[in-house]
Amino acid sequence: MLDLLARLGHNGLKKLEAFGSAGIILMQSLIARPQPATMLPLVIKQIHFVGVLSLIIIVVSGLFIGMVLGLQGYTILVDYGSEQAVGQMVALSLVRELAPVVTALLFAGRAGSALTAEIGLMKATEQLSSLEMIGVDPLRRIVAPRLWAGFICLPVLATIFSLVGIFGGALVGIEWLGIYEGSFWSNMQNSVDFSEDILNGLIKAVVFGFVVTWIAVFQGYDCVPTSEGISDATTKTVVYASLSVLALDFVLTALMFGDL
Amino acid sequence: MRIRVLEIGVGAFLLMGLVALLMLAVNVSGLNFESKGTYRVYARFENIGGLTERSKVTMSGVLIGQVTDIRLDSDALQALVEMEISKDVDFLSIDSSVSILTAGLLGEKYIGVVAGAEEEFLQDGDFFEDTQSALVLEDLIGKFLFNEVSE
Amino acid sequence: MDSFDDVIIDIKQLSFSRGERAIYDNVDIQVPRGKITAIMGPSGTGKTTLLRLIGGQLMPENGSILVDGKDIPRLNRRELFKMRSRMGMLFQSGALFTDISVYENVAFPMRVHTDLSEEMIRDVVLMKLHAVGLRGARDLMPSELSGGMARRVALARAIALDPEIVMYDEPFAGQDPIAMGVLVNLIRRLNRALGHTSIIVSHDIQETLAIADYIYLISDAEVVARGTPEEINNATSMKVRQFIQGLPDGPVPFHFPAGDYQSELLQDS
Incomplete structure (x- = not known):
């Protein structure tokens, strides 16, 4: 029993320590003298890697989720004779919740795990040490551009996700199920508020982008540099990032829409 | 040349994000930019x-x-x-x-x-x-x- | 104990441990300027750790590491990074940056530390690549190189800034005899030609004995022998003899510490 307690405390302390070093890594890589000349090409490269290459998966999943929402919303709302509210339902659920959350989850699986593996492999092949010995801080050279790219990409991806999803919903609702087009769009426009809904959704996406990239980069940087360690770190990235996104989503929703 | 392609890709990506935001604003939330205050x-x-x-x-x-x-x-x-x-x-x-x-x-x-x-x-x-x-x-x-x- | 006229790295009373295990216990090592010094010892004695300590990537628990009179563990970040620009290190795996070409790898330290024009950088990169015989491979990516070639490119990168100290971490490990010969030659030639101080960490006895001016033999967290290659070759200590001649058993035991063999076999699990 005492042993169990001791192990619990030990694990707790280790988690706390990891959290602390993650914070230090974050601070050191972001609070650096900005050097736009060297930084910009690196950030662009990373945006290409985590953003542009994630575009297809985002567009496809956005389209399908929007279509499913349209279909489900219609079958429920048609019973109450208010099927023209499908547009409003699709748009609100996408913009407020599904776009930031699903994008963040896909991002964690697609780009986050790749980031972890890449940085972990750099550590295993001594590239990080080698940077240090050349006199370059790997936090600034490797970690910082990836963090910035994650920051920038997730809101962009979430916005595209929303838009594609809404058009997917419109396609199903208007073209296939025959909801009157005018009321579909006007209902949507009446209920969706730019700052209340769209901007809040964007803020969520920024926060998620930050958290997911932070976890991914930290897991890569902190991993045991063996093949087992890297695979372990990649799994952890996806699990921790997904859990953090879902938990944070609740907190943010409560803050933004919950009148707390 | 490879770098150029990369930069154009990233530029197009960011532009897409902006356009998407604009379309969301206008088409979905009905934000009216013409209001004169x-x-x-x-x-x-x-x-x-x-x-x-x-x-x-x-x-x-x-x-x-x-x-x-x-x-x-x-x-x-x-x-x-x-x-x-x-x-x-x-x-x-x-x-x-x-x-x-x-x-x-x-x-x-x-x-x-x-x-x-x-x-x-x-x-x-x-x-x-x-x-x-x-x-x-x-x-x-x-x-x-x-x-x-x-x- | 010898002392050198001109010591560039002076390590005094160094202690370092990993977990419970002591890697170094009160170790003194002097490295003479402009010479090739080898640190030898069985695997797992923390030879690479020593290079990392000199490079300031690890902090010792005790003792000082003076490089040209400056104590590495007491330098602040900026001073440390400045000091590192005077060192070159060849990592065991080469550690080339896999996302940029051979040319860019060698140019990297110059782009970071100097404001040289693109033409100057080009000239220096080609000179360094020529020195390691890989001028023709400049447009390849690191993944297209063989192990020996990768290590030579890494060597070109390590000497790109004409450092005062070049550290080699197991330069011969896992190389075929030809690549090994090339590297031995290269290290010796570069050392003579550029006049830098070389530190080689290795357990490849013949190659190391052939090029080193001075050798430290490390075992069990201590320096067990030091001297010129002849002195080491002629040493009488059993530990040294075992290592030099590659005997399977001796003072360095074949068996990892364990309980009594028979009683363990007979034991009910």
């Missing part, structure tokens, strides 16, 4: 019922503005409602009346404006003098019951 007017109500910030302000059913602030006026002990009215609607006479209405039976509360007859118009910072509070269902039922009993 707003002016503020105020009204005091005995009871605002369920009126909230960002509630609509309409005239003859046409949207002309929104509620921007609600607070308690400590001197008059009444609710003070601040509204932003679109600059296009600059013909609200000073004796216009405002009332808090309900959309449908149980729908959201909004403010309805009925124009008056004066030649002088409301300016930024002016007050609606003629206000009608929200109908509160409980009061209504209470009054009805009281009348029944007293008869």
Whole structure:
């Protein structure tokens, strides 16, 4: 029993320590003298890697989720004779919740795990040490551009996700199920508020982008540099990032829409 | 050359994000960029019922503005409602009346404006003098019951 | 104990441990300027750790590491990074940056530390690549190189800034005999030609004995022998003899510490 307690405390302390070093890594890589000349090409490269290459998966999943929402919303709302509210339902659920959350989850699986593996492999092949010995801080050279790219990409991806999803919903609702087009769009426009809904959704996406990239980069940087360690770190990235996104989503929703 | 392709790709990606945001703003939230600004007017109500910030302000059913602030006026002990009215609607006479209405039976509360007859118009910072509070269902039922009993 | 006229790295009373295990216990090492010094010892004695300590990537628990009179563990970040620009290190795996070409790898330290024009950088990169015989491979990516070639490119990168100290971490490990010969030659030639101080960490006895001017033999967290290659070759200590001649058993035991063999076999699990 005492042993169990001791192990619990030990694990707790280790988690706390990891959290602390993650914070230090974050601070050191972001609070650096900005050097736009060297930084910009690196950030662009990373945006290409985590953003542009994630575009297809985002567009496809956005389209399908929007279509499913349209279909489900219609079958429920048609019973109450208010099927023209499908547009409003699709748009609100996408913009407020599904776009930031699903994008963040896909991002964690697609780009986050790749980031972890890449940085972990750099550590295993001594590239990080080698940077240090050349006199370059790997936090600034490797970690910082990836963090910035994650920051920038997730809101962009979430916005595209929303838009594609809404058009997917419109396609199903208007073209296939025959909801009157005018009321579909006007209902949507009446209920969706730019700052209340769209901007809040964007803020969520920024926060998620930050958290997911932070976890991914930290897991890569902190991993045991063996093949087992890297695979372990990649799994952890996806699990921790997904859990953090879902938990944070609740907190943010409560803050933004919950009148707390 | 490979770098160029990469940069163009990233540029197009960011541009797509911006365009998507713009389309969301215009098509989905109906954000109107053409609005030529707003002016503020105020009204005091005995009871605002369920009126909230960002509630609509309409005239003859046409949207002309929104509620921007609600607070308690400590001197008059009444609710003070601040509204932003679109600059296009600059013909609200000073004796216009405002009332808090309900959309449908149980729908959201909004403010309805009925124009008056004066030649002088409301300016930024002016007050609606003629206000009608929200109908509160409980009061209504209470009054009805009281009348029944007293008869 | 010898002492050198001109010591560039002076390590005094160094202690370092990993977990419970002591890697170094009160160790003194002097490295003479302009010479090739080898640190030898069985695997797992923390030879690479020593290079990391000199490079300031690890902090010792005790003792000082003076490089040209400056104590590495007491330098602040900026001073440390400045000091590192005077060192070159060849990592065991080469540690080339896999996302940029051979040319860019060699140019990297110059782009970071100097404001040289693109033409100057080009000239220096080609010179360094020529020195390691890989001028023709400049447009390849690191993944297209063989192990020996990768290590030579890494060497070109390590000497790109003409450092005062070049550290080699197991330069011969896992190389075929030809690549090994090339590297031995290269290290010796570069050391003579550029006049830098070389530190080689290795357990490849013949190659190391062939090029080193001075050798430290490390075992069990201590320096067990030091001297010129002849002195080491002629040492009488059993530990040294075992290592030099590659005997399977001796003072360095074949068996990892364990309980009594028979009683463990007979034991019910």
